[in-house]
Amino acid sequence: MPSPSSTPAESRSTDATPRRRAGRPPAAVLDQDRIIAASLKVVGSSGYEGFTMAALARSLNVAPSALYNHVSSKRDVLVLVQDHLTSFVQVAAFNSEPWDRAVRDWAWSYRDVFSRHTPLIPVIAVLPVADAPKTLAMYEAVSAGFSRAGFPQERIVAAIVALESFIFGSAYDVTAPADIFDSGSMAASTPNFTGAVARLSDDGYGNPADVAFSLGLEALIAGFGALLV
Structure with a gap:
C-alpha cells in the first residue's frame, strides 16, 4: 500500500519509473576511426613517448581489454595512423x-x-x-x-x-x-x-x-x- 503521505497518483508515478540497472553505462562502440582520432589526440598532447595502449584506452574511456578486441598491438595502431595520414x-x-x-x-x-x-x-x-x-x-x-x-x-x-x-x-x-x-x-x-x-x-x-x-x-x-x- 502507498504510504499515508503519498497520493495515488504519486504512488503510480513512482512505481512506473524504470529502475537504473547496476554497472557501468554502455560505452560507445569502438571502431578504427575512433581509435585513430584518439591516437592523434594522445600523441598531440603527450608526444610519442606518452603514447601507450593504456593512455589510448583512457582517452577512449574504455578498458585496455576492449581496445585489444580491435588492435593486437601498439604497432597495429601506428599502422592505422600511418595509413590515415598518408591518405x-x-x-x-x-x-x-x-x-x-x-x-x-x-x-x-x-x-x-x-x-x-x-x-x-x-x-x-x-x-x-x-x-x-x-x-x-x-x-x-x-x-x-x-x-x-x-x-x-x-x-x-x-x-x-x-x-x-x-x-x-x-x-x-x-x-x-x-x-x-x-x-x-x-x-x-x-x-x-x-x-x-x-x-x-x-x-x-x-x-x-x-x-x-x-x-x-x-x-x-x-x-x-x-x-x-
Whole structure:
C-alpha cells in the first residue's frame, strides 16, 4: 500500500519509473576511426613517448581489454595512423601531369600533412609498410609515375627515400621558431651568415620554411630529372 503521505497518483508515478540497472553505462562502440582520432589526440598532447595502449584506452574511456578486441598491438595502431595520414597525401597528379609537376605536388602535400603531426615522424619514417593499404597505394602511384617518366627502375625506391628524407626534415622546419637562426650577440662576428638570414625571405614566398623547401625540392627534381631516359 502507498504510504499515508503519498497520493495515488504519486504512488503510480513512482512505481512506473524504470529502475537504473547496476554497472557501468554502455560505452560507445569502438571502431578504427575512433581509435585513430584518439591516437592523434594522445600523441598531440603527450608526444610519442606518452603514447601507450593504456593512455589510448583512457582517452577512449574504455578498458585496455576492449581496445585489444580491435588492435593486437601498439604497432597495429601506428599502422592505422600511418595509413590515415598518408591518405591525405596527393598523388593524383602522377596520372595526368608531367613528372616534375607531379613530384612537386606530391612533395608539397606530403610535407604539409606531416608538418601537423611531427611527433609521429620518427616512428612512421621507419615503420614497415606491410598491412598498410593506403600507404602502399601512395607508393604504387609514385613508383608508376617515375616508371612512366623513364626513371631507372632500380633507382626508384632510392629516389623516393631521398625525397621522403627531405620532406620529413622540412616538415619539422615548418614548426621551427621564427628566430631559429638569430645570431644574437654574435651577429657582428658572423656577418655573412647574419646577412644571409636577413635576406632569407627575399625569394618571394615570404615564409622561410617554404623558401627552403622550394629551393631544396627544385634541386632534387632537377637532379633526378637528369636520370630520366
